[in-house]
Amino acid sequence: MSLINNKISIRVILIVTFIAVNLLVIMGINSVLTYMNSGASRTSMLHLDKETVNTYLPNVKWESLENPGRIMEPNTLKTIEKHYLFSWVVKNKSLEDNRNEGIEDYYTQNARTNLYRTIGENSKKNLTIESTTLEHHPSLEFYSADGQLVVFTDRNVVEFQKIFQSEKLIATIQDTASYKVMMLLEDGFWRVRHIQKMKPSDFPIDTVVTAPVFKVSGKKIYKNDREFVMKGINYYPKNSAWDTFGTAFNKDTIGRDLDIIKSAKLNTIRIFVQYEDFGKADVKQEKLDKLKNLLDMAASRELAVIVTLFDFYSDYSIADWTLTHRHAEKIVSTFKDHKAIIAWDLKNEPNLDFEKRNQSNVLEWLEHLIPVIRQSDPNHLITIGWSNSAAAVQLKDKVDFVSYHFYNAIDDFEKEHGSLEKAVNKPVVIQEFGLPSDNGIWHWSGHSEKDQAVYHEKMQAQFKKNHLAFLSWTLYDFPSIPNQVAGKWPWVKSKQKSFGFLNSKGKKKPSFSHITYE
Numbered sequence: 001m002s003l004i005n006n007k008i009s010i011r012v013i014l015i016v017t018f019i020a021v022n023l024l025v026i027m028g029i030n031s032v033l034t035y036m037n038s039g040a041s042r043t044s045m046l047h048l049d050k051e052t053v054n055t056y057l058p059n060v061k062w063e064s065l066e067n068p069g070r071i072m073e074p075n076t077l078k079t080i081e082k083h084y085l086f087s088w089v090v091k092n093k094s095l096e097d098n099r100n101e102g103i104e105d106y107y108t109q110n111a112r113t114n115l116y117r118t119i120g121e122n123s124k125k126n127l128t129i130e131s132t133t134l135e136h137h138p139s140l141e142f143y144s145a146d147g148q149l150v151v152f153t154d155r156n157v158v159e160f161q162k163i164f165q166s167e168k169l170i171a172t173i174q175d176t177a178s179y180k181v182m183m184l185l186e187d188g189f190w191r192v193r194h195i196q197k198m199k200p201s202d203f204p205i206d207t208v209v210t211a212p213v214f215k216v217s218g219k220k221i222y223k224n225d226r227e228f229v230m231k232g233i234n235y236y237p238k239n240s241a242w243d244t245f246g247t248a249f250n251k252d253t254i255g256r257d258l259d260i261i262k263s264a265k266l267n268t269i270r271i272f273v274q275y276e277d278f279g280k281a282d283v284k285q286e287k288l289d290k291l292k293n294l295l296d297m298a299a300s301r302e303l304a305v306i307v308t309l310f311d312f313y314s315d316y317s318i319a320d321w322t323l324t325h326r327h328a329e330k331i332v333s334t335f336k337d338h339k340a341i342i343a344w345d346l347k348n349e350p351n352l353d354f355e356k357r358n359q360s361n362v363l364e365w366l367e368h369l370i371p372v373i374r375q376s377d378p379n380h381l382i383t384i385g386w387s388n389s390a391a392a393v394q395l396k397d398k399v400d401f402v403s404y405h406f407y408n409a410i411d412d413f414e415k416e417h418g419s420l421e422k423a424v425n426k427p428v429v430i431q432e433f434g435l436p437s438d439n440g441i442w443h444w445s446g447h448s449e450k451d452q453a454v455y456h457e458k459m460q461a462q463f464k465k466n467h468l469a470f471l472s473w474t475l476y477d478f479p480s481i482p483n484q485v486a487g488k489w490p491w492v493k494s495k496q497k498s499f500g501f502l503n504s505k506g507k508k509k510p511s512f513s514h515i516t517y518e
Helices: 002-037 074-097 109-124 251-263 285-300 318-334 350-357 359-376 410-424 449-466 490-497 510-514
Strands: 127-143 149-165 168-186 189-198 214-217 220-223 231-234 268-274 304-311 341-348 381-386 402-406 428-433 469-472
Touching: 074 109, 074 127, 074 168, 074 189, 109 127, 109 189, 127 318, 149 189, 149 318, 168 359, 214 381, 251 285, 268 285, 268 341, 268 469, 285 304, 285 318, 304 318, 318 359, 341 350, 341 359, 350 359, 350 381, 359 381, 381 428, 402 410, 410 428, 410 449, 449 469, 449 510
Parallel strands: 231 268, 231 469, 268 304, 304 341, 341 381, 381 402, 402 428, 428 469
Antiparallel strands: 127 149, 149 168, 168 189, 214 220
16 A cells, blocks of 8 residues: 555656646746846847946947849848947957957857967967957848848957966057958847958048147247137136036026126136946046036136046056047037037046056057047147156147146245246146145144235246246135045045135135136
8 A cells, every 4th residue: 555655646747746846847938038128238148247337338430331133121230230349349358368269159159269278279378368449340241042141341440459478468459450350140149250351551541620729839828819828727616616517506506706806807617527427438428518508608708618537537458448439528518619618637646656556558548539529629729637747748749738736844845836838849838736724623723814925926926027827726725525536534635625716605715816817
């Protein structure tokens, strides 16, 4: 009897197991079908990290789509471009990590053989390569009648590489090359079948230059062909320090501030655009609208504006380059014809990142950003806001005028400034300077408002004597300072709060009498 019961039990277990396995299989198939029908992206199916919008956005311009056979469908072109760019992402990542992950998803069997070989050889030699491409200019050559094969020439691809051996940088290479590319449609995905490097060719860059308001000649800046000497100030509204374009943005408040600046006989302001606040690579229209409002208000008062880009940005990695390029491209192209702008300041005090981010990384990022700005906006000047005169000789031949910040002793100013002028042989602007009126509970030995006034009086005497351009720091004392600017310690914040010519209630301090020279 027990033997019969055991057989029945075993039979029941087998039947239940069989049913359960089949249910799981059916559920699995249903999940896959649901997933496929939901429009899931290829990147998530293949467990890639992110979409290109978050990782890789080189400038891609299709120069020709003419094809004697089948007409290229717009949606197909978008898919081909997307998968082609992903092939570069996967290749660059593989050369950086010496791993094969993802290659078979974007390269056919024949095409990936050479990649596997290169990765293997690099791994043996302990070589790694960080790389990116900045521009692509493809032209369609052939699109098969069955829609399964495409051939195009990608001209003048701008590539940048850093080669490391045993984690030590041994070479930095920038190259411009053209490629003949063949891609096949396999199981719904476009894969690179063949990519051949060709000889580089000259590629014209189309730029439209209007009559620029501001120009540089020799060591002078001109506005409408008359010499223009900047007499200006760095500007934040007092209740939104380091957050000009945030929720507190108010046209009436800014308008009143600009009236104060104009009535003080200043002619220039410097403002700041934060990378993340403006949306990184996907620039927010609402931020552009606010920036336009401020620029329009400045123009109506005949105030020139230096727009400082990439405030609070500090990555500089090659993988991030194309994202920062698209950010800058969107902003400067939007305002390339705005007559209030005198210059784009690429970055505030980038040399302060030299130690933590590596000096070469910072300088390479700046150097490759400059042509992006010039191509997107050939009508305005370019500068970089270095934190001191020693750093300001960097990239001096790439910018239109040199800017630096001076917070040293007044007695050192004339010699320091003169040395920089001789070294760069172009216009030089003291882009920041100032003294806090910070004596009080946190700084018993600090400076009084009278000390601050004396400081500005002496500095303005120097500026007048040498006919120098300047922008002081800053219009207001600030009631509060963000932690990301000065840290959380109150004795540090207290000093940063009190550089203004107006106190936090808007009342003029003694230094206001020396805000400029006649």
